[in-house]
Amino acid sequence: MKLFRLLVGLGVLMSSANGALAAEDDGLRYIQTRGLVRCGTDLQTKAFAKKDEDGFWHGFDVDICKAISYGVFNRGDRFQMVDVAPENAAKALANNKIDVMLSGSNFSAKDEISLKFMPVDILYYEQQTFIAKKIPDAKSMEAYRGAKVCVVADSVDYHNLLNYSDTYKLDFNLLSFKTKKRAEEAFLLNRCQLLTGNAIVLQALKEKRFSSKDDVVLLPEPIAVKPIYALVDKNNNSLRIIIKWIFNALKLSEEHNISSQNVNIFIGAKDLSLQNLLGDNPELWGKFGLSPNWLRNALADIGNYGEIYERNFGSGSVLKIERRGNNLMGNGGLIIAEPFI
Numbered sequence: 001m002k003l004f005r006l007l008v009g010l011g012v013l014m015s016s017a018n019g020a021l022a023a024e025d026d027g028l029r030y031i032q033t034r035g036l037v038r039c040g041t042d043l044q045t046k047a048f049a050k051k052d053e054d055g056f057w058h059g060f061d062v063d064i065c066k067a068i069s070y071g072v073f074n075r076g077d078r079f080q081m082v083d084v085a086p087e088n089a090a091k092a093l094a095n096n097k098i099d100v101m102l103s104g105s106n107f108s109a110k111d112e113i114s115l116k117f118m119p120v121d122i123l124y125y126e127q128q129t130f131i132a133k134k135i136p137d138a139k140s141m142e143a144y145r146g147a148k149v150c151v152v153a154d155s156v157d158y159h160n161l162l163n164y165s166d167t168y169k170l171d172f173n174l175l176s177f178k179t180k181k182r183a184e185e186a187f188l189l190n191r192c193q194l195l196t197g198n199a200i201v202l203q204a205l206k207e208k209r210f211s212s213k214d215d216v217v218l219l220p221e222p223i224a225v226k227p228i229y230a231l232v233d234k235n236n237n238s239l240r241i242i243i244k245w246i247f248n249a250l251k252l253s254e255e256h257n258i259s260s261q262n263v264n265i266f267i268g269a270k271d272l273s274l275q276n277l278l279g280d281n282p283e284l285w286g287k288f289g290l291s292p293n294w295l296r297n298a299l300a301d302i303g304n305y306g307e308i309y310e311r312n313f314g315s316g317s318v319l320k321i322e323r324r325g326n327n328l329m330g331n332g333g334l335i336i337a338e339p340f341i
Helices: 002-034 060-073 086-094 109-114 156-167 180-188 199-209 237-255 272-277 283-287 294-302 305-312
Strands: 037-041 079-083 117-133 148-152 173-177 194-198 216-233
Touching: 002 060, 002 237, 037 060, 037 086, 060 079, 060 117, 060 237, 060 294, 060 305, 086 117, 086 216, 117 156, 117 199, 117 237, 148 156, 148 180, 156 173, 156 194, 156 216, 173 180, 180 194, 180 199, 194 199, 194 216, 199 216, 216 237, 237 272, 237 294, 237 305
Parallel strands: 037 079, 148 173, 148 194
Antiparallel strands: 117 194, 117 216
């Protein structure tokens, strides 16, 4: 009788373990069955995602989503961009509206404890700053002492702003709003002199709504530097791992100077990490369930991490944001590429 109970108990444990593994694999299996990957993005910010007149997608999030499409399907057109505000990322992931959240997403201790998503990797480092109604001859933030500032309530931005105001004794009057959209609308309606948020989003807002005006300025003072993450559901650990190494492949390609310009002539790598990366040794990508040569195809289309950054945020974009911390660590930045071995 004891032996029977023991066998039953072992059966239950094995069944539970298999169920857990199956749950972890659901994300990738659903993507493969569906035939496309769905990426959450902020469609209000063109630097993240936009369609051109011919219906083709462009933007930083689009390029990362394309890379995932190449990784999973070995082609770059099996993706869908889904409009999700960063504050709605948890709900969109929980409701299976998206597979991965990209644009503008932070991650905090509170998120770790209370929400059912997890970070994949740091996509880039963002600066929190201000867009402001211009004060003539202003030479420092002292000119905005006591100003009303629009900010998203109970967000990382909100708490960074409180600390900044206290540290420099600026006595800001914080007007908090439930969503980024409402905070932006309040600024547009002149309810506040300052709006704080991510520099990329604020620069895009200025380009869209104030490009012909000189009474609205982007202030150079950074409040904080924030890592921006790709996020997936906590139950999709296998998907997290796959996306992590797909993204790492783009960074590692830049580290080894493999780009859209030379990938088709880059052969005979002696470094084991490079051999694995480019599919010369097909076994490692095969263990991820991915085609060994997906990266060559992706690089020929979208380029490496540096090319993606410069095209969408940097010198090749209207934003002209210098890479600084978003350079690879070997170039003085904070972005780390891990060897693929």
